[in-house]
Amino acid sequence: MKVSGFTFIRNAVKNDYQIVEAITSILPLCDEFVVAVGNSEDETRQLIENINSPKIKIIDTVWDDSLKAGGIVFGLETNKALDAISPDSDWVFYIQGDEVVHEKYLPTIKKEMEDNLNDPKIEGLLFKYIHFYGSYDYYGDTRRWYRREIRLIKNIKGMRSYKDAQGFRLDDRKINVKLIDAYIYHYGWARPPQGLTNKGRNYNKFYHDDEWNKQHMTETYEFDYGNADRLRTFKGTHPKVMLDRIEKTNWEIDFSNKPLNRNYTLRRRFLQTILDLTGWSIGEYKNYKIVKR
Numbered sequence: 001m002k003v004s005g006f007t008f009i010r011n012a013v014k015n016d017y018q019i020v021e022a023i024t025s026i027l028p029l030c031d032e033f034v035v036a037v038g039n040s041e042d043e044t045r046q047l048i049e050n051i052n053s054p055k056i057k058i059i060d061t062v063w064d065d066s067l068k069a070g071g072i073v074f075g076l077e078t079n080k081a082l083d084a085i086s087p088d089s090d091w092v093f094y095i096q097g098d099e100v101v102h103e104k105y106l107p108t109i110k111k112e113m114e115d116n117l118n119d120p121k122i123e124g125l126l127f128k129y130i131h132f133y134g135s136y137d138y139y140g141d142t143r144r145w146y147r148r149e150i151r152l153i154k155n156i157k158g159m160r161s162y163k164d165a166q167g168f169r170l171d172d173r174k175i176n177v178k179l180i181d182a183y184i185y186h187y188g189w190a191r192p193p194q195g196l197t198n199k200g201r202n203y204n205k206f207y208h209d210d211e212w213n214k215q216h217m218t219e220t221y222e223f224d225y226g227n228a229d230r231l232r233t234f235k236g237t238h239p240k241v242m243l244d245r246i247e248k249t250n251w252e253i254d255f256s257n258k259p260l261n262r263n264y265t266l267r268r269r270f271l272q273t274i275l276d277l278t279g280w281s282i283g284e285y286k287n288y289k290i291v292k293r
Helices: 019-029 044-049 072-083 103-116 193-204 210-216 240-247 266-278
Strands: 003-009 032-038 056-061 091-094 124-133 138-140 148-154 159-162 167-170 176-189 231-233
Touching (some): 003 019, 003 072, 019 044, 032 044, 032 072, 044 056, 056 072, 072 159, 103 124, 103 148, 103 176, 148 167, 148 176
Parallel strands (some): 003 032, 003 091, 032 056, 124 176
Antiparallel strands (some): 091 148, 124 138, 138 231, 159 167
């Protein structure tokens, strides 16, 4: 069984992405790892080179900055990396620059790949998610956060990243997946206030046109933690590859008594209650089909 990892990245230093931690967290499962490094204004390429692994293959790309709608450039860059993997790979492991896999899940992931390798009904593996918010001590726990996403796919011709690179489709249809008992730790929102202000500016320029950004991302824009919905205290352990970064944390924020967002409507509260009680997320967006066993 041959496994290829892949990702894309640009301006990782400037935007403080956990790309090194992301790559190294799944590198033990991979026989090769393709990194599409976009035209950066910092030392991103050197950052990847310094991982110093013979498994890593860097391809240099140029982003189309004229694409301002729906984050489509992220999907295009994902496909550039996907196209560069070895054609004889069986599984393809995708991870984004702010996602990390805890080492405790690696045996489970490997076994799932082995067990489902020759099952034609399974085209991908679906992961659960923990979305850290504000710091490494809290995570989002409401319907606003996506619960699951495809991160392992079989190397099948016609498999492409979908829209803004949140999932995959095969010949433009939803792929058949198995939900596995493994989590992706999403750290994109675990940053100090200034870091989240910078993230907001960078993120929105790939989703909205210049006029929208001029109106909403003004020079006085500051990130507001008030949009956080419900948060929980994280009581588990973080991946080993994240520990050095976490030890260097120099900001504290207390969400322990934070209520739900004041804009949390009665309808949203009702739907959240149903999810809490039954595990059923009514109307949840699913870019996949879970195979029933």
